[in-house]
Amino acid sequence: MTIIVFSLIILAGSFLAGLVGSLTGLGGGVIIIPMLTLIFHVDIHYAIGASLISVIATSSGAAAAYVKEGISNIRIGMFLEIATTLGAVSGAVLAIYAPTHIIAIIFGIVLIFSATLSLKKRNEVLVQTEAGKFSKIFKLNSSYPTANGSIHYNVHHVFGGFLMMIVAGIISGLLGIGSGALKVIAMDNIMKLPFKVSTTTSNFMIGVTAAASAGIYLHRGYINPGLSMPVVLGVVAGAFFGSRVLVKSETKWLRILFAIVITFLAMQMIYNGISGNL
Amino acid sequence: MNTKNKITDYDIESVMGTLLITGVIISGVVVLFGGMVYLYQMGSSLPHYKTFRGEPTDLRSVKQIFSGVIHFDSLAIIQLGLLLLIATPIARVIFSVVGFLAEKDYFYVVISLLVLAIIGFSILNVGAG
Numbered sequence: 001m002t003i004i005v006f007s008l009i010i011l012a013g014s015f016l017a018g019l020v021g022s023l024t025g026l027g028g029g030v031i032i033i034p035m036l037t038l039i040f041h042v043d044i045h046y047a048i049g050a051s052l053i054s055v056i057a058t059s060s061g062a063a064a065a066y067v068k069e070g071i072s073n074i075r076i077g078m079f080l081e082i083a084t085t086l087g088a089v090s091g092a093v094l095a096i097y098a099p100t101h102i103i104a105i106i107f108g109i110v111l112i113f114s115a116t117l118s119l120k121k122r123n124e125v126l127v128q129t130e131a132g133k134f135s136k137i138f139k140l141n142s143s144y145p146t147a148n149g150s151i152h153y154n155v156h157h158v159f160g161g162f163l164m165m166i167v168a169g170i171i172s173g174l175l176g177i178g179s180g181a182l183k184v185i186a187m188d189n190i191m192k193l194p195f196k197v198s199t200t201t202s203n204f205m206i207g208v209t210a211a212a213s214a215g216i217y218l219h220r221g222y223i224n225p226g227l228s229m230p231v232v233l234g235v236v237a238g239a240f241f242g243s244r245v246l247v248k249s250e251t252k253w254l255r256i257l258f259a260i261v262i263t264f265l266a267m268q269m270i271y272n273g274i275s276g277n278l
Numbered sequence: 279m280n281t282k283n284k285i286t287d288y289d290i291e292s293v294m295g296t297l298l299i300t301g302v303i304i305s306g307v308v309v310l311f312g313g314m315v316y317l318y319q320m321g322s323s324l325p326h327y328k329t330f331r332g333e334p335t336d337l338r339s340v341k342q343i344f345s346g347v348i349h350f351d352s353l354a355i356i357q358l359g360l361l362l363l364i365a366t367p368i369a370r371v372i373f374s375v376v377g378f379l380a381e382k383d384y385f386y387v388v389i390s391l392l393v394l395a396i397i398g399f400s401i402l403n404v405g406a407g
Contacts (some may be wrong), residue, residue, distance in 0.1 A: 004321035007313075053360050057302055060366050064299035067291040074287055074294075078374060078389055085396040092400070139385070207298075207367035208393065214364045215400035221338045225356035226325070229313040232360070236306060 003226070010040070011230035018058065018238025024258045025199075026118055027206075028235040029055050029177035030111055034265040037104070037278055042227065044100050044107075044278060048176030049222040052214045054235035055178045059207035061236060062243065063200075071144045072200035076155065076193070079138055080165045081205055084183070085212040087169020092213035095174045096220055104273030107175050111266035114181040115259040134158035144197050153194050161191040173213035178206040290377035294370055301366030305359045312355030319352055368397055 017031035029051040036047035066072050095103060135141050135155035143152040155161075164186035172179040180202050187198035217223050272278045337343050337357040346354025371394050378386040 001325070002322050003325045004317050006325045007317060007321075053363060056363050056367060057306070060298040060363075060370075061302045064295040064302070067295040067298075070288050070291060072291070074291060074374065075386060078371075078386060078393060081371075081393045082389065082396070085393055085400075089396060089400045139383075208371060208397070211364050211367040212397045212400045215397065215402075218361075218364070218401075219338050221335045223338075223357070223360060224335050225312070225337060225353040225360065226316065228360055229309055229316065229356045232309060232363070233306070233313065236302070 006040075007226075007230045010036075010227070011234040013039075014054070014231045014234025015238040015241075016234075018054070018235035018240075019242040020238075020254070020258055021235070022058070022062075022239040022242035024118055024255050025180065026114055026258070026262070027055060027178040027180055028058060028239065029175075030114060030262060031265070032231060032235065033107065033176060034111075034269055036227075036231075038265070038268055038272065044103050045095065045217070045220075045222045046224050046227055048095060048103075049214075049217040049224065050228040050231040051176040052210045052217060053223065053228050054232045055172075055176070055210040056207050056214065057232050057236045058239040059178060059203055059210065061240065063204045063207060065243075066200040066203060069145075069200070071196050072204045073140070073142050073144075073193075073197055074204070075138070075142070076140050076187075076191075076197075077201045077204045079140065080162065080186075080201075081208050083162045083165035084169035084172070084205055084209040087166040087171075088173035088209045088212040089169075089216065091170035091173025091175075092216035093173075094170070095176075095213075096216065098174070100278055101273040101276055103174065104269045104278045108266040108268075108270035108273065110171055110175060110177070110179075111262055111269065115262040115266070117181045117185070118255055119259050130154065132156050132158060142197075144194060151194070153197065154192075156192045157190045161186045164190055169209055169212075172206075172209050173216075176210075176213075176217075178210065180206060287381075290374070290381070293377070294373060297370060297373055298366060301362065301369060305362035305366065308359030308362060309356050310359075312352050312357075312359055315350075316352035316356060364401075368394075368401075371397065 013035050014032060017028040021028035021031060032051045033047045036042040037044050135158050140155040143150045168179045168182035168186060171182060183202040184198055187193045187202060337346060337354055343354050343357045343361055347358050371390055374390040375387055378390060
């Protein structure tokens with residue numbers, strides 16, 4: 001197989017990963033890494049490096065659209081980015097020293113967890129109680145525009161959310177994924193943010209988090225240009241196509257199908273990790 | 279300060295959106311250009327699978343990348359595009375510092391600087407040895 005054939009296959013696979021990732025909200029990384037490691041036998045560190053780059057690209061592209069709608073909360077985003085970047089740097093350093101098969105096993109477990117979460121129906125009813133002390137100190141309470149006017153919301157359990165974000169950051173740096181699922185848990189379930197605010201703010205934070213770990217991967221030589229080029233171009237094109245062209249299509253069956261595919265990939269990663277093939 | 283000139287979160291977010299999309303487009307064009315040169319020059323040779331299996335790339339610092347770009351090394355051009363992509367969210371954080379300063383929200387100026395310091399730690403390679 002020549003470089004041009006190899007690059008075109010990776011490009012096509014990444015396009016598909018970006019497309020499905022954007023439709024299901026899980027991101028391209030969860031498909032990219034198993035594809036590169038299981039099919040092309042790429043070292044998982046290079047796969048993570050390439051995936052991180054594509055995560056930055058898709059998150060920045062999507063955030064550009066979101067921030068203009070004024071829904072994302074830039075203060076919550078910035079405040080929690082302290083947690084995610086701290087986690088991301090630790091995760092990336094861990095990944096450099098962790099054995100490949102251990103990373104593969106952790107990846108598989110996180111993948112199954114994310115797939116399960118993607119099927120769960122999210123609570124779209126806003127439950128509002130008195131804001132906590134910290135959310136006032138950090139000026140996190142805000143409002144967001146809807147068709148029926150501006151809706152005010154209070155933020156809860158700032159400390160718990162912050163801790164969960166450190167975990168999300170570690171996972172992101174260790175595995176090269178956006179770990180949007182964990183960020184959403186932190187904001188939806190712990191901090192009780194409205195559905196729309198948490199989705200857009202999470203997306204907003206993913207790029208900064210990934211950039212924090214990408215620096216370490218770059219210095220260690222794990223950002224390979226020949227491999228990252230088709231991955232990033234493919235994922236971005238796929239995500240763009242998914243968000244603009246297919247946005248109105250029914251995604252419920254797609255989510256279920258994707259969850260099954262991901263679970264299968266996850267088991268492959270765990271199996272290969274345990275048997276030492278990766 | 280009157281309300282007309284007051285800088286709001288919305289203004290900051292609007293500029294941020296433009297900044298992000300510009301960063302992604304510019305880096306995408308650079309990666310695509312480098313990729314086309316790369317495939318034109320080496321497309322028919324066999325990929326060094328070994329490079330993807332534990333042999334780190336030479337293009338790991340800004341200095342190495344720029345010296346490669348000057349010599350029109352296609353891989354260095356791709357790497358420059360990837361570097362611009364990594365820089366995009368960082369530019370956003372830098373811009374937040376400026377935005378919060380303009381809003382006179384000094385508390386969030388400090389928070390943004392803290393985030394910047396953590397990313398700087400990663401980029402300047404203090405931790406990875």
